[in-house]
Amino acid sequence: MSYKEKAQDLYNMIGQGQLLEGFDKYYAENVVMTEPRGTREGKSSCRDYEVQFLNSVEAFHGQEIKSIAADEDKGVVFIEVAMDVTFKGGPRVNMEQVAVQQWEGDKIVHERFYYDNAQ
Numbered sequence: 001m002s003y004k005e006k007a008q009d010l011y012n013m014i015g016q017g018q019l020l021e022g023f024d025k026y027y028a029e030n031v032v033m034t035e036p037r038g039t040r041e042g043k044s045s046c047r048d049y050e051v052q053f054l055n056s057v058e059a060f061h062g063q064e065i066k067s068i069a070a071d072e073d074k075g076v077v078f079i080e081v082a083m084d085v086t087f088k089g090g091p092r093v094n095m096e097q098v099a100v101q102q103w104e105g106d107k108i109v110h111e112r113f114y115y116d117n118a119q
Contacts, residue, residue, distance in 0.1 A: 003103045004070035007077040015063040023050055028107035035113040059086040066096075075103040 001009075006026060013022035029043045040046045061084035070077045079099045086092040097115035101108045 003075055003077050011065055026108055028109045032110045056087055057085055058088045077101045
């Protein structure tokens with residue numbers, strides 16, 4: 001399976017409400033995740049952050065992968081995605097982000113998210 005296919009599978013799992021299962025399947029123990037709000041290191045710390053995110057969501061209305069591309073030789077995948085989410089006690093928002101993933105073998109070792117932090 002190519003890196004692009006693995007990333008597509010991960011986002012398909014997320015779209016089906018299987019974020020944590022996808023995380024467990026595709027993220028390395030030494031993963032580093034970076035976003036405008038900070039950096040987390042290690043699978044356990046990153047997974048805890050994902051659990052906190054899920055606990056803040058009242059309803060997930062959908063996800064659209066707008067574009068996906070890969071440099072298979074370098075193990076890098078770029079994914080542009082939009083999500084429609086209602087947060088607990090908060091508004092319904094359309095979130096858009098780009099994720100840049102660095103893969104080694106079957107696992108993501110680094111992922112950086114780009115999005116507007118003003119929301």
